[in-house]
Amino acid sequence: MDRGEAYQEFFGDLHYTFDHNGVHFITLDNVSDPTASVGDKQLQWLQADLKQLKKDARIVVLTHRPLFDLAPDWDWATRDGAAVIDTLLQHPNVTVLYGHIHQEHHHMTGHIAHHAAKSVMWALPAPGSVPKKAQIPWDAAEPYKGLGFRNVQADVAKARYEIEELPIVKG
């Protein structure tokens, strides 16, 4: 509702980059705009950032919402996500990690892999599996059902990422 004002007060910019062990990380904000858009200004910033990278740079993009149309009737999309993907497609080694849907999901747009991980709270159903999007009711018999987190191991030289899904509690 505040377009990320409170967040910026405590944590800084809504979109930024950093480099770690040979990987160029780009965080994009597609959630603080009420229309779930990246916006022209941020898109231009992304294009300028990509321009200064080597063509084969290892790039990991972090977003909140999926950049592709995962479930438009559940609003699981980014309004101008296609423009972002078109921009990213110009680089061969791009992987996108996103959240929002609180469940494991994997999708390819061209050569770009998009991965969502489980969340540690507020499990959501698979898109289209129920008539109306709603939180999965908490079940005392299985309190951690649908919840979890992920470990990502990067092989930077090969631009490969090993993903390990972990439950909250190991059974």
Next chain:
Amino acid sequence: MKTLATCATLVTALAVLLMVGRSMASGMRAYEQVVRVSASTFQFEPSEVKVKKGVPVTLELVSEDRRHGFKLPDFHVRLDVKPGVVEKVRFVPDKVGKFTFICDVFCGDGHEEMSGTLIVIE
């Protein structure tokens, strides 16, 4: 002379086509389904809209409080809904079924539940 006759035939044919088109268009308008939907935090009223397949629909959307969005992805319909303005969108429902429409402009804590259903019948 032959060219002149051909031209005259073409003009007549075009005129007939235009008249038929207009008549069809006015006929279609008579069957147009006009539905007004109001948006307010966090609901659409009505939340269920029933229309007939193949008959053009005009949705008239108005907001009762703040800016909302209206998105009906299955028919590629989306528009901003603002207070004091009646936004209109026209489309032809070409498939039968139940289709979800949502508010796609974040409007507060109940935004995620702000949705409705378009029911298209034969």
